[in-house]
Amino acid sequence: xTKSLPTDLAVIPDKGVDGAAAxxxxxRVARVIQILLAEEGGARLKVYTETCVHCGLCSEACHFYLxxxxxxxxxxxxKVKQTLDPMIRKNGRVSVDFMKxxxxxxxxxxxxxxxxxxxxxxxxxxxxxxxxxxxxxxxLGMVPQYIQDTAHSxxxxxxxxxxxxxxxxxxxxxxxxxARDEIPDLRIPLEKQGxxxxxxxxxxxxxxxxxxxxxxxxxxxxxxVDWTMPATPGWDxxxxxxxxxxxxxxxxxxxxxxxxxxxxxxKRIVMGECGHAFRSVYDVxxxxxxxxxxxxxxxxxxxxxxxxxxxxKLSLAKKYDVPLTLHDPCNVVRGRGLHEMARFVIxxxxxTFIEMHPxxxxxxxxxxxxxxxxxxxxYAKKRVEGNxxxxxxxxxxxxxxxxxxxxxxxxxxxxxxxxVKYYELDMEIKFLGDxxxxxxxxxxxxx
Amino acid sequence: MMHELYGFLRGPxxxxxxxxxxxxxGYRVAAMWRLARKKDAVIFNYSSGYYAxxxxxxxxxxxxxxxxxxxxxxxxxAFVFHIxxxxxxxxxxxxxxxxxxxxxxxxxxLPDHAADAMTWMVVAGCGFFAARRIIQPDVRYLTSTSDxxxxxAIAVPFVSGTWAFxxxxxxxxxxxxxxxxxxxxxxxxxxxxxxxxxFFPFTRGYMGSEFGAVRKARxx
Numbered sequence: 001x002t003k004s005l006p007t008d009l010a011v012i013p014d015k016g017v018d019g020a021a022a023x024x025x026x027x028r029v030a031r032v033i034q035i036l037l038a039e040e041g042g043a044r045l046k047v048y049t050e051t052c053v054h055c056g057l058c059s060e061a062c063h064f065y066l067x068x069x070x071x072x073x074x075x076x077x078x079k080v081k082q083t084l085d086p087m088i089r090k091n092g093r094v095s096v097d098f099m100k101x102x103x104x105x106x107x108x109x110x111x112x113x114x115x116x117x118x119x120x121x122x123x124x125x126x127x128x129x130x131x132x133x134x135x136x137x138x139x140l141g142m143v144p145q146y147i148q149d150t151a152h153s154x155x156x157x158x159x160x161x162x163x164x165x166x167x168x169x170x171x172x173x174x175x176x177x178x179a180r181d182e183i184p185d186l187r188i189p190l191e192k193q194g195x196x197x198x199x200x201x202x203x204x205x206x207x208x209x210x211x212x213x214x215x216x217x218x219x220x221x222x223x224x225v226d227w228t229m230p231a232t233p234g235w236d237x238x239x240x241x242x243x244x245x246x247x248x249x250x251x252x253x254x255x256x257x258x259x260x261x262x263x264x265x266x267k268r269i270v271m272g273e274c275g276h277a278f279r280s281v282y283d284v285x286x287x288x289x290x291x292x293x294x295x296x297x298x299x300x301x302x303x304x305x306x307x308x309x310x311x312x313k314l315s316l317a318k319k320y321d322v323p324l325t326l327h328d329p330c331n332v333v334r335g336r337g338l339h340e341m342a343r344f345v346i347x348x349x350x351x352t353f354i355e356m357h358p359x360x361x362x363x364x365x366x367x368x369x370x371x372x373x374x375x376x377x378x379y380a381k382k383r384v385e386g387n388x389x390x391x392x393x394x395x396x397x398x399x400x401x402x403x404x405x406x407x408x409x410x411x412x413x414x415x416x417x418x419x420v421k422y423y424e425l426d427m428e429i430k431f432l433g434d435x436x437x438x439x440x441x442x443x444x445x446x447x
Numbered sequence: 448m449m450h451e452l453y454g455f456l457r458g459p460x461x462x463x464x465x466x467x468x469x470x471x472x473g474y475r476v477a478a479m480w481r482l483a484r485k486k487d488a489v490i491f492n493y494s495s496g497y498y499a500x501x502x503x504x505x506x507x508x509x510x511x512x513x514x515x516x517x518x519x520x521x522x523x524x525a526f527v528f529h530i531x532x533x534x535x536x537x538x539x540x541x542x543x544x545x546x547x548x549x550x551x552x553x554x555x556x557l558p559d560h561a562a563d564a565m566t567w568m569v570v571a572g573c574g575f576f577a578a579r580r581i582i583q584p585d586v587r588y589l590t591s592t593s594d595x596x597x598x599x600a601i602a603v604p605f606v607s608g609t610w611a612f613x614x615x616x617x618x619x620x621x622x623x624x625x626x627x628x629x630x631x632x633x634x635x636x637x638x639x640x641x642x643x644x645x646f647f648p649f650t651r652g653y654m655g656s657e658f659g660a661v662r663k664a665r666x667x
Contacts, residue, residue, distance in 0.1 A: 042486025043479050047650055051643040054594050056579075056586035057514055057521070065585070072588030081589060118666050119514040121506055122647055123654030283661060292492055293661075337663030361664050362513060 011100045014378050016145030024096045024140060032139050033092030048124045049088060052077055061119035063364045064109050067388040076116040076126040079105050083133045103142050106133035108379040112370035113330035138245030146376025150240040155249055158256050159236035160203030169231050171206040175214045183443055186221045192228035198266035199229050202238035202274045202410055215437040222440050223313040234260025237271050239280035243371030247288055254285030258295050268297035270304045273431045275331030275409035276369060283335060300332050302408050305432055306341035309348045315441045323352035325402035328363040329409035342408060345432055349439050356397040364390050368415025384422045391423035398427055408432045449619060456626040464630035471637030472645050490653050495660040502655020503648060505667035512667035528572030531565040566609045573602040597639060604629035
């Protein structure tokens, strides 16, 4: 496995970043940074940047650092040294070129996975600091083009993928139609008032992975769940605005999501297998709306599946017998501690489970999350080469026999697919839902 | 001249140093608390005593976190260094005798040979950290001049103190250096990266609360 080390500080060309740089002046950069430091920079920013003793104990937490042959520039604290430290020290008087580099670091060299938080003796939250840099970039209009496009989509359509309202409804009905070939009495109930569950998904599901909605419908049907999906905007729980630093838009998205659930008088929200959306709904977006915790109960698919099996709502036709391993996604494991529930579901449905190491809260990031994969093709090579350590970790699991990787998160899926392909690992990646769909008694099967 | 300087360092300057240390520390924490109230309400809303203490406990326990187990040498050095750094000044017989002479209060002290050994452990710790800053590429990259100055600020009072204790050549001057440098060290603690001493419980406790109460996960 070869990899090239970045030899200079040149930034990767990106239309969004370069375009903004052409419009910006150092005076404007300084003013925006000063305003943000004054308005939004509080005690956390101050204490984190002033008490870091530069001990380097966070370095080995980061997959970028480990994968780039321990290049010091990729150590978590080094990313702060290259971005926020000079901005604070010079009170914002940094050059436009400096901002371009800072933008690239904050958007494409940190997945905000918070693994380093667990390695810093003081608990300094580097992901908070990198998000602060992204917030500055956002206010400067300097955001990588691809992820900004998804943010634009969020603003215009309230979903991530420019899905129009009729396309959304049409997709659900199409999946219902398809599924009824297999299970004649299956329904995807739209706009049902007072259902136990509102199922929400991310924009890419109707756009690229509609079969996941099909599978979810089959699982809901088999478990006899009283559920619904909204026919209006608000169905998308994803949130790239959280990652572009557009906090205002993030709050708007979460508001629409929560209000849709309330309009339907649903008892709780169940989210598909996505990590960043979970972080947004459970941990970040709600806070910006002034909700300490989400205003109505909401669970991630892992927890929902766990409940279904725990309560005996699903019965198995068979067990999945290909040896497999589990990738613990940061946002539902470090972000919600769902790792044991995921293992419970796997042990219920699969015959041979092989742990990868490290695992649970200490698992290495997929390299795609935090909006990094959404920054698009310009950064893809850097992203995949910046996660060789994940390839090594997967290869070790494969050496023990694992042929399938379960990744209960969309971003992880995308990231791991790239890694498996680039490093020629020849492993298959699945959602928990894929396994469950394959193994359960589906009810009336029309043969 | 020497006597005047000694009198000054032992008298007024010591009061100034203690005032700056305690006053400065109180001020820093209070100011940060106020700022947090204003800008980081999230810290108070999500803080949980149980999970804060759970996290602090794991990070004050030697080898209590995965990262400590990953770096056993660093862990041992860091713990020994910090423990000695606190115990020696507070439980040194010479210090306690001075306090007894002044205010007639005293408490048990460390045997002199133990205190001496612990002093050298602090100095060796500074040497280890400095060497780490020079040798280890990621730490070298992070290091700025102030990081070396801070190490020197800690090493000087300990070296000069043991110098005076052993009555090595020119020890009266070493005594003055010891007193002056120790007073400087006290005064810079609240205003430099050494303030991690003040803020550690808060940053660790906050992260412990977020991880424990909200995210239901471990952070060690």
